[in-house]
Amino acid sequence: MNDPYLPISIGQVALSALLLLSHVGLSYQLRLGLGRTLIVASVRMVVQLFLVAFVLEWIFTQRHPAIILAMALWMAGIAGITSVQRQAHRFPGIYWESLVSVLGSSFVITGISLAYIVRPAPFYDPQYMIPMLGMVLGNSLNGISIGLDRFLSDLRTRKDWIETILALGATRWEAAHEIIRNAIRTGLIPTINSMVVMGVVSLPGMMTGQILAGARPADAVRYQIVIVFMITAAAALGTFGSIMLAYRRLFSPDHRLKSELILVKGTTPAQDTKP
Amino acid sequence: MTCTRAARRKRPPSTHTVVNPNPILEGQNLGLLLGRRWLWRNLSFSLFPGEIVGIRGRSGSGKSMFLRSIVGLTPLTEGTVRYQNRPCPDWHAPHLRAQVMLLPQKASLTHGTVQDNLDLARRFQVHHDRGTDALTAIQMLEDFNLPEAFLQRNAETLSGGEGQIVALMRALQLHPQILLLDEPTSSMDPHSADTAERRLRKWLDEHPDRAILWISHDPDRLERVSSRQWPFEDSTE
Structure with missing residues (x-):
């Protein structure tokens, strides 16, 4: 053959x-x-x-790292913007913070994986870096999108409760902790669910692709396992990062919920929005 | 509006007032801008130990926002409130709120039992030094003619008035120095509201340094409980 x-x-x-x-x-x-x-x-x-x-x-x-880096940044930029476009709520700085979270989480995880686990030479070899970064970005973007959406909608719907416990003497962390925990959990559910049924209910696309391309199933599975750990780690890091950045922006250091900053998508702030 | 100017003495403050002639809470030239509209401006007030000051005024005149601004849940645009002669922003907010405690009109309860709601605040760092206060809880239940089994009721099934009783119990057992009450009895039946009023009066008399700011739309109640009343009006600016 x-x-x-x-x-x-x-x-x-x-x-x-x-x-x-x-x-x-x-x-x-x-x-x-x-x-x-x-x-x-x-x-x-x-x-x-x-x-x-x-x-x-x-x-x-291409072998020039600058070109490959530019391509990676462009992919991360699109992922960052997309993660916000799906949100039902907005706050000033949400694009910037989502971009930082997507970029930070996916670059750190992909970088470590390429440099220390897969180890192509050079480590930025585009044949490995670009497809792996793409998969990591997709999952990180999903985690951020779902987690941040849950966080912002909970802050809106549970504003009275948050302010009640702030008024009882809770710190901003004590007031936000449960909502942060739920949001991170929600953001990671799709990734964890897919990990649980992987190979039993669904055959991962990448692994199937490798097998069709002639790889031995045992080799394809190893790649798949590495990828799954990468995307889960990146989704967790990205979701955590984006929610913590939003938390720091929406809860002031003097332990106040700045609910006036949270807007429903497509609306403009009212002139007499209560701070 | 200047609260001190508009204040009118209704009844002598509690006998404890003479112990400390200095206000424990005061504000000078406070202002709150919402968008381009001043909700209120040039507002000054003093609250002395041992007194209940009633706040009345039509809906939307900014009474609730006034109480929120004292504890920093809404930032003031102008002026500063001082607690114990120290500007409120200089206090660590959770410590300030543990002493100057706001009860919002809408009682927000967590899922779980009434007891869970009473225990909730003890988990906060600022209340760590407080042990469980079962005696106070039982005593308060007696004050409100509620059975002990009430502590095991699901908080989500409570009526609005019962929720307000739990919120009041939750605040009282944390022993704040000042209570900022935003229509604390508005959802209670008349009997429970009278009981709450007596309980708050008792709480005030237990310690000479305590004081209450009490918003209400019930003129008879304000007339009865407060030593002074502040009428709240919209700013014309």
């Missing part, structure tokens, strides 16, 4: 698109209104993936 895997031609790719036709037909028949959405989503997916393949092909030929 010359190739470790069976290459797929453009024609075969086009053939696979036909698999969706049955759904599109069903949607038109039952007037689900999903046909157009399905087609648009499919076209987007195909175009995005071809573009990314094009970019990756180019990146993998």
Whole structure:
């Protein structure tokens, strides 16, 4: 066997698109209104993936660390912005703080993993760094997005309770502790859930990909385990970081909840918002 | 509005007042700006040991915000409040709030039993030196004609008035020096409200340094409990 895997031609790719036709037909028949959405989503997916393949092909030929770093920063930037765009609540500085959390958590974890665990040479070899960073960023972004959303909505809905215990003499940490704990837990639930069922209910995409590409399942599993630990660590670090940064911004050092800073997405602050 | 100017003496303060002629809480030229509107401005007041001062005024005139600003839950735009002759911002906020305790109008309780709610604040660093105060709790239950089994009730099933009783018990057992009460009996039935009023009077008389600021929309009650009343009005600016 010359190739470790069976290459797929453009024609075969086009053939696979036909698999969706049955759904599109069903949607038109039952007037689900999903046909157009399905087609648009499919076209987007195909175009995005071809573009990314094009970019990756180019990146993998690069050896200059600055170019690879620029690509990594661009990916982290998109992840940081996306993590905020899904939020139902906002506060001044949320973009900056989410970006710092996504970037910090994913770069630290990916950096340590590449330098000390996987150890490609050089450690920033884009063939390893870019796909691993991508997976780490995706999970870190999810954790931050879900955790921060829970934190901000709890601060709004439980404002009376928080201020009641602050009035009883609680420090800002004592007043926020339960809400911080719940938010971090919520942010990590998807990652932990997927870890629990991995290999039993779901076969991880990366591992499946490696096996299809000719890797031995035993080798693919090792990679997968490393990746799962990386993404869980990054999601935990990112979620924790983003919530602690939000906590420090929304609770003043004189132990006050600055609820006036929390806005519901799409609204503007009222002129007489009570501080 | 200047509280001291508008104050009118209704009844002599408690006999303890003469012990300490200096105010324990006072504010000079306080102002609170909401957006572009002054909620109130040039507000000055003094609270002396042993007295209950009633605060009245229409809804939205800023009475609650006034109490919140004293303990720093809402920052003042102008002026400073002094507690024991020391500016409030110079106090460590949890220590200040353990001494000058605000009871918000809406009683916020945690999940769990009434007892859990009473024990809650003892977990805070500022109250660490306080042991469990079962006797005070039992005594307060007797004052409110409540059975001991009340302590095991689920706090989430309490009525608004019962919740206010628990919030009041929770504050009293922490032995603050000043109580800032925001309509503390508004959800209680008349009998419970009268009981709460007597309990608060008793609490005040137990120690000469204590004092109460009491917001209420019930003119008869304010007339009865307070030695002075401050009318609260919107700032015209």
